[in-house]
Amino acid sequence: MVDATDAIDLDDLQSLIVFRRPAPYWGSFVLARFGGAAQGRAALRGLVPHVVSAAEWGAGRRNLSVAVGLTYEGLAALGLPAESLDGFPVQLRDGMAARASRLGDLGDSAPDNWQSPFGTGSVHALVLITADSEALWRESLAAAGRAIDEAGLQILGRQHVAALAGARTTFGYRDGISFPNIAGLPESPFTAPERPIATGEFLLGHPSESGAVLPMPQPDVLGRNGIYAGVRKIHTRVAAFRSFLKANSQDAAGEELLAAKMVGRWRSGTPLSLAPAADDPSLVTEPDRLNDFTYADDLQGLICPHGAHIRRMNPRDSSLATLADPRIHRIIRQGAVYGPALPDDVLDDDGAERGLFFTFMSARADALEFLKREWIDDGNTFNLGSERDPIAGNNDDDGATFTIPARPVRRRLRGLERFTVTRGGEYAFVPSLTALRWLADPEP
């Protein structure tokens, strides 16, 4: 057992780790490249004062998150010694494009089809900004831009995100609901009803669930209180998704039920487990109830299918077909929408780019690869054979199925498509503020 009282210095953490995205929101992912070590360090000195800490967030500064992540190429460009660089996990050293087969980024999602600059090895730093007003977002983006410009950095891309009506995803679901209960970090109304998970599953330098401290780059000042991030730009094929719902439902209510069975939540965010037959909009006004459920009364998946997206990603107390510890596969998931909504009732693809920018964070650098490979693109752990996640899975083949347990017999749907396509991604290290200042030091 891990001591849950392991003291965490919240001043040292970037607030991205504890941030709960406001609604509505505006934001940007700025991708930049250092000209050299001195220039990169100067840029970090300019950026650090803008980074919001977890302590500030805890003290009420909840309208803004400005965070900095560094790719392995970026850390190398800053002139880190080999012994520090070698301590980064293979995911960072090789980069997300090189890990495509482990992430199932094949076919349309393959790095050859990614949008530049993703996967080119040219991205050194990512500045992630989210604000609760358009004015604050523009102000923060401009301030970060000035810091970058003053250091003479090359900006490779600015990718903007903004909430759609009702803060829904492009598929129409409310998102950003589930958040792991991390020992030592501020609680959220959305925290799942679980024992606090060992801090070291998320922050480097602290004991993990097994009691061991996970490997981290050295020296201590660099690694401690940092976290690994996988940033992903995911295009959503909304028209295909709507067509699938329609083709497999009798009426509009049936479409909503199927949409809920696929995700495990009604589009309002209400979990099926708390509202099995019909959406219960009253729950939406009580955010502390949206995650307050287990699967103890639904071991057969008659309410929430075993293959539903949220049950796959966090099986909670489900009975699994293989030995797995869901507590060590929890991730912090920050998502934000890019692109326009597809107008209601449109069933034909309009060719527009729309989807989500995700930042998945864990102290286990392979967390994202594990979830994608084992729990999204396979069903063995859930006793579903090769069946994949109906939303995020690579459902390209004609035989792809989605099973909905029911009495007297289960319903098995065919005709799934790949509703999500990877447009790009980068692995990054999100250092502590101490580490950022250490990295920014002109005389390391």
Add this chain to the structure above:
Amino acid sequence: MSHDSSIAPKLEEIKQEIDQALPNASQEAKDTLLGGVEAQLRSGQVEPGTTSAGRVGSRAGKVSELTVIAPLKPGGADRLRSLFKLMNGYFGAADRVGTVHDMRFVFLPGDEQMLFATAFDGDWDSYIDDFATQIPVEMDLLFSEVEGWPGIHDPSVKDFIVEYQHTAEGWYVASPDLTVADTRRAQKKAEIVDELLDKVGSL
């Protein structure tokens, strides 16, 4: 056997390879081997039966093999013999793992090394971290007699296993597309169907 014209040149090539590689085999043995190759070509199977399972090891469909030959601590073989005798064939943790088709522990002559061989579902290192939180005692009990075993909690444990792992050069899997979970489910379904048929038959 009549040779299809499209595969005849390929067969002739393989026949020469066989003659060259196996000079001591009887003509009958070589013909049998060639017959197997021909059957494979005619069946249209172009993919190899096994592929790499990652860093080391082979994979056939959903099933992978792991073969480790590791040094034992002095007296370790005897202590493990006692352990296996006490376990009496009961591997409860392996049952819980649910991806292990079989495991064998063999002491090589001289008792200085142990051969551990297993067939299991998926990638071998995916769930090692889960073993560290779920069955650490069982893992360490079985492998603590291995010289240098770092402990299942140690992050270096994957590298340690790879160091002593050898890829099987020849390996056969009867049902490469069935995982342990698939097999258990199929067995349960068969029982249910049989029960149904019994009831229908007795009406």
